[in-house]
């Protein structure tokens with residue numbers, strides 16, 4: 151099988167690219183593509199790896215015929231049309247812990263640069279000057295730092311600022327008093343109350359309706375004279391025009407910004423101020439963060455292409471490890487059963503019932519339903535189904551899905567049975583190494599691991615039928631590798647499940663239909 155192809159559109163650490171190649175994926179790095187070039191290129195690729203600059207619009211997603219995974223080598227995924235990806239069953243995942251320390255350190259770097267005029271002094275020295283009196287700074291020690299957003303990065307900033315001897319105050323309605331206490335932050339439940347207290351303000355907030363424009367003229371006016379403001383989160387949280395006004399008036403002492411409304415940012419009202427310390431979205435640009443982001447993203451992209459669970463998928467709920475341990479090995483088994491059902495019935499069922507038994511009886515079965523639908527609908531290419539869009543695909547195709555659980559797996563440790571419009575199939579998994587075994591089909595009890603090609607016969611039970619099947623297949627050069635015969639004595643019916651090797655074509659099938667007397671059904675299954 152040809153290797154799956156990954157398109158990388160931004161600079162990702164070599165370790166990340168290597169990690170993709172180590173997993174057998176073909177990797178193409180194409181930097182600085184225009185949106186039109188991306189739309190023209192994407193149809194060839196199974197996965198896309200981006201950072202913050204690549205816009206993955208609905209147009210890109212609709213052009214992406216084969217795309218299964220979009221991996222963001224970083225935290226925030228604000229450049230991908232998540233709804234469009236979800237509708238197409240494309241997993242969107244990120245590397246949410248890769249750059250937290252780097253972002254916290256960059257925040258400290260900007261605070262120190264603002265407090266000690268580092269950038270201005272450096273520029274002055276490069277002009278051959280020696281201006282010691284011009285660049286008198288302030289210490290961080292014993293100053294009050296207000297942290298807005300005490301999540302992962304806000305918390306790391308608190309720990310670092312504490313080591314500088316700063317007094318920490320904070321605002322985050324979702325932060326527990328216990329966490330604030332542990333971080334040494336005095337929590338306020340009112341933004342207005344905190345504003346006059348801070349010498350330094352830093353925001354570590356997501357960009358949301360509530361946080362866009364959270365700080366404008368009214369808030370800046372209430373702050374201490376000479377306050378220093380930092381933003382390494384997202385642009386828009388501070389109103390930039392009004393920042394410029396308050397810098398011009400000398401009310402704000404300095405600002406340190408890493409994020410901008412339109413990136414790359416070539417024009418800003420802040421450019422005229424030497425005490426506006428600006429970096430081009432560098433918080434995550436460290437060797438360590440990029441290595442982590444690249445390697446983590448490679449792992450999740452490969453998992454998504456493999457059909458495995460992607461723990462950081464943003465458009466599906468990740469399952470906890472204990473649930474995954476129990477149901478994970480059954481996902482390919484359910485996909486296989488879905489595919490067999492599709493090949494036996496030929497029609498898309500209107501009703502699907504999945505029953506999990508034994509050790510599976512207490513776990514979330516949604517991923518097994520997704521696996522079954524994938525097998526069912528992907529066969530004949532009715533639809534590309536992934537765990538992301540399984541539910542919406544079932545609805546779109548009018549399939550009513552029901553799940554049941556039983557403690558009793560009839561002698562097995564665990565088993566899953568599926569009924570699609572009355573056609574029944576069940577399997578168990580003795581252990582992962584040996585794969586799934588079918589234990590029931592159409593009510594016949596059997597025990598066989600389906601192979602790549604199988605023939606399934608149902609006929610009126612009578613002596614000699616198996617011999618005829620063997621003879622016809624033998625004459626056509628088709629080798630039987632495994633065979634199971636099972637009967638329903640009350641109905642005088644038998645089912646034979648034969649795994650075969652060799653070319654099964656219409657002639658072979660016609661001969662079998664003609665030669666096996668009493669034949670009720672013959673299905674040719676390919677997995």
Ligand SMILES: NC(=O)C1=CN([C@@H]2O[C@H](COP(=O)(O)OP(=O)(O)OC[C@H]3O[C@@H](n4cnc5c(N)ncnc54)[C@H](O)[C@@H]3O)[C@@H](O)[C@H]2O)C=CC1
Nearest residue numbers: 226299300301302303322324354355356360382383433434
């Ligand atoms: N410049 C860069 O390269 C990077 C920027 N970031 C940005 O840093 C920011 C913070 O990231 P994390 O700490 O990982 O996020 P997080 O989700 O761990 O923390 C965000 C915190 O904000 C709080 N919050 C949400 N809405 C709030 C509101 N209206 N008022 C007050 N608090 C509110 C939440 O309760 C949470 O504690 C994000 O905007 C992210 O985009 C992250 C990594 C790198």
Ligand SMILES: O=C(O)CCC(=O)C(=O)O
Nearest residue numbers: 201202224225226434435
């Ligand atoms: O990839 C980058 O450098 C941007 C990092 C960032 O902003 C994020 O991870 O949210």
